[in-house]
Amino acid sequence: MNETKHAVEVGIEKEGGYIVIAFHGDLIRDTVEEFKQELDFASGVVEKYYKDTGAKVHILLDMSDFSGNYALDALSALVAFARHNKPFVERTASFGGSDKVIMAGEVAIALSGRDNIKLFKRRDDALAWLLDPQKV
Secondary structure: OOOOOOOEEEEEEOOOOEEEEEEEEEEOHHHHHHHHHHHHHHHHHHHHHHHHHOOOEEEEEEEEEEEEEEOHHHHHHHHHHHHHHHHHEEEEEEEOOOHHHHHHHHHHHHHHOOOOEEEEOOHHHHHHHHHOOOOO
8 A cells, every 4th residue: 555645744742742843755846835835834833832832842853754855945945944933943853864964954954044953863862952951
C-alpha cells in the first residue's frame, strides 16, 4: 500500500511540551504551494499553542526524511515561517538531513534574523538542547 506523505507534518509532543514539524521528500516547484499551505497551518499551530499555554514554544524540526531538493520559493517560505513565528518561539532545533539540508538550513537561519535556531545531526542532541533551560 502506497501512502502519500505531505511535504510537512505537524504534531504536538504532549509529554515533552514541544511541537514537531517533519519535512518529507522534495520541496520542488510541483509541491511548493502545498508546502506553503502546510507552513501556514504550522504557523497557526505554533501561535495557538503559545496563546493557549502563555509560554513561548519549543519546535523540533525533523529533516530526516527530507531529500534536500528544494525550489527557491520553498526556502523563501521557510524563512517567512521562521520570521512570522519569532515572537512565539523560545527556540527551534533541527535534526537530520544531508549536508545539503544543513547548508540550506544555515541560509534560512541567516535570512530569518533568528538567533534561537540550531542544527543537529541527531535527534537526541537536538532534543537535549531544545529542552535544556540552561542552554541558549
